[in-house]
Amino acid sequence: MQVTAAVSRGPDSPFTLEKVELDEPRADEVLVRVVATGLCHTDLFTKAALPRALGAAVLGHEGAGIVVDVGSRVSGVVPGDHVILSYRHCGDCDQCRSAGPAYCVDAHRLNSSGRRADGSATVTQNGEPVRAAFFGQSSFAEHVLATADNVVVVDRSVDLAAAAPLGCGFQTGAGAVLNVLRPGSDSSVVVFGAGSVGFAALLAARSVGVATLLAVDPVPARRALAEEFGAVAIDPGSQDVVAAIRAATGGGATHTLDTTGIPAVIGQALSCLRARGSAVVVGLGAPEVTVNIQDLMLNGKTLRGCVEGDSSVQQFIPQLLALHADGKFPYDRLVTEYRFDDINRAVADQAAGTVIKPVLVW
Structure with a gap:
């Protein structure tokens, strides 16, 4: 046809x-x-x-x-x-x-x-x-x-x-939080890149009652919307990102998500974690990233990739639709x-x- x-x-x-x-x-x-x-x-x-x-x-x-x-x-x-x-x-x-x-x-x-x-x-x-x-x-x-x-x-x-x-996009961000990071209500979640994937992650974290949400993005309008959703917004162009996150989370975040694929940003997502914190990357970008192995090993941090939010679509998409119907997503x-x-x-x-x-x- x-x-x-x-x-x-x-x-x-x-x-x-x-x-x-x-x-x-x-x-x-x-x-x-x-x-x-x-x-x-x-x-x-x-x-x-x-x-x-x-x-x-x-x-x-x-x-x-x-x-x-x-x-x-x-x-x-x-x-x-x-x-x-x-x-x-x-x-x-x-x-x-x-x-x-x-x-x-x-x-x-x-x-x-x-x-x-x-x-x-x-x-x-x-x-x-x-x-x-x-x-x-x-x-x-x-x-x-x-x-x-x-x-x-x-x-x-x-x-x-x-x-x-x-x-794809919404399930990737939401799934990275709900299926991989699995934060608790006392967790702190930082999203690097407040695009559609990043915002889906923020909304998913908010839906499970995460206490502290942060969004790092250079675009003022996106930072403003992140604040509307209850997140602390950080401007990477004018702030020391790692220092600002540590200050807002009492020493370091428990969970971070990179949506940018930018090596330097992935480094920040790891650096700002507290001991035994977890970082997930979902963005397509540079194929190689330098990782501080001493920081990763000595502090028991985790870095892993995530595709499509680790989701099984026949179950996860209806789950997200239900959260939306309840006003949580x-x-x-x-x-x-x-x-x-x-x-x-x-x-x-x-x-x-x-x-x-x-x-x-x-």
């Missing part, structure tokens, strides 16, 4: 809305009409990393929409269902079987290869394959093909535009909606820090 998609043709080119051909759903696939898709840093990181020589690509991995059709082997999803789309996993490897689907051994092939697992294309243009199937969806398009493992059925009362980022306050033909303005606004979470709506 012919659909409109926001196509990337190289790291330096803007997205362009173009007609492409979406394959018919196979027996294990789900056809979804996209209502909204979140714009995530991972989309832009991937766009920047794909050489122009690889040709056209359709990205997008925070889709939400309505099921149009399902293949004969699909169960638990029917036409008319409202759904949130997330990452793919095989369901059979040791990681998937041990409740670690975000670390599926087949994750790259299923989420980042640009094609189906068998190598076939889901999207073509003028008879030529288009790099797609991103996170098993490529939801910068009017319609997408997904599979039962990355489709989460939600109540029809859910605002799909506001909830779309639960597929107001993710809708982070969202700014854009029409899909304004995708490049959304990219620019996100880069400028004038919005927290752009969501593209058809």
Whole structure:
């Protein structure tokens, strides 16, 4: 079927809305009409990393929409269902079987290869394959093909535009707190980078009654919103970040989360921890970071990575929706909606820090 998609043709080119051909759903696939898709840093990181020589690509991995059709082997999803789309996993490897689907051994092939697992294309243009199937969806398009493992059925009362980022960004930040750091009410949680992932982490920490919340970000508007949510806001441009955190937490934080991927910031996230504190990194950035091993070892600190909030989406996304319904996780306050033909303005606004979470709506 012919659909409109926001196509990337190289790291330096803007997205362009173009007609492409979406394959018919196979027996294990789900056809979804996209209502909204979140714009995530991972989309832009991937766009920047794909050489122009690889040709056209359709990205997008925070889709939400309505099921149009399902293949004969699909169960638990029917036409008319409202759904949130997330990452793919095989369901059979040791990681998937041990409740670690975000670390599926087949994750790259299923989420980042640009094609189906068998190598076939889901999207073509003028008879030529288009790099797609991103996170098993490529939801910068009017319609997408997904599979039962990355489709989460939600109540029809859910605002799909506001909830779309639960597929990645919001679940990453919230999951890093709720599934990995697991702070108690007497904990102190510091988030480095108050973007959509960082704010989701702050809201998640607040939802479990964390006593002391801190947000480090250079953008005044983001610091102001963090303060509205009950956090101490720190300006890295004018304050000694580590000293300010130690002063606000009585000697050091119990938990920190880096969303920036910046080596110097990760160093701060470790340095400001008190003894036996834990730091988690979720941001894509420089591949190498220098760590003070003496500080890490002698103080019993922990540093670990986290993908997709260590979440199993069929359980965790409904958990976040329940927190939202109870008023404990107001993710809708982070969202700014854009029409899909304004995708490049959304990219620019996100880069400028004038919005927290752009969501593209058809």
